Amino acid sequence: MLTACNKEEGTSGTTGRELQHIIMSEVMGRLVIQQCLSASLKLPGADGKDPEHVDIGRGMVVFVCFLDKASEETVEKLTKHIINIRLCEDDSGRRVSICDIQGDILIIPQATLGGKLKGKAMQYHMNVDKTLGEALYHRLCQGVRTAIEAVSSGNVKCGVYGARQILSTDTNGPYTHIVEV
């Protein structure tokens, strides 16, 4: 159906907003990936205890959001991309994977990435429901950790689903990238 939905018809018959809705209904998982020299995430303390921090060194901060058709397959695809994507710089300036630089990964749940602008406000109707989203987030963290530990000395750290993510980062060029599956 690509021919019935090509660029020209997209411009004349379908507005950018409509097309955006169509593609968003096809997207099941969305990542924003930023390179970092270090990052620190403050986690809410359990049972009234003091907040904890999870810290990483050189590597990537990965913000993740699952949309409403997300499944185990989405987790598998995202895991593969996080492990393999060549966004890190090695000492000679070449773009390599996070494993190649033995870098750390901080995976932060970020439901706001599923937002869609309507007027002046963002709406989040396309996000996965909270229970499934939390399960998929834990599966993603587990999958990435297992894959990294098998081949790299890098650390994989995670946030807390549904909590406010208080983050400090230090970058050497954030190189912000969006990846959708």
Next chain:
Amino acid sequence: MLTACNKEEGTSGTTGRELQHIIMSEVMGRLVIQQCLSASLKLPGADGKDPEHVDIGRGMVVFVCFLDKASEETVEKLTKHIINIRLCEDDSGRRVSICDIQGDILIIPQATLGGKLKGKAMQYHMNVDKTLGEALYHRLCQGVRTAIEAVSSGNVKCGVYGARQILSTDTNGPYTHIVEV
């Protein structure tokens, strides 16, 4: 043409990747917006001088990328969204605009946002050419600054187009959002 390109046909006749290509060819400007308590961007020093820093306090870090059909109209739309979008929290936790909290804005050029994953690498074929991109970036900074100065005591700071953006941020929940026009 929306009926010829609906969700069902999108799923069966058009792959997610093809749809992604279609929608990306309709996107002219892309923002990633993150709330911050403070942010500091190190700029390369001119003529071998020491690097300079631009700093902002509470407000938003806005990463921007122009794609290959971007124009003055794109700049106008993005300017309007940056000024009006209700992503900032006021003291009562309500989402309001950056003007409502008299917040600062740091606008960072980020060509990597135009990247499209192919295999394990990102490709940037859809980005605007560098000369036009730089001109549009300056227009955006100027437009946002003029609009903010008219109604708010907030500061608007900018990066350097084409330079490596070395950034430190401190957030109280980064609330990462993507906005496309």
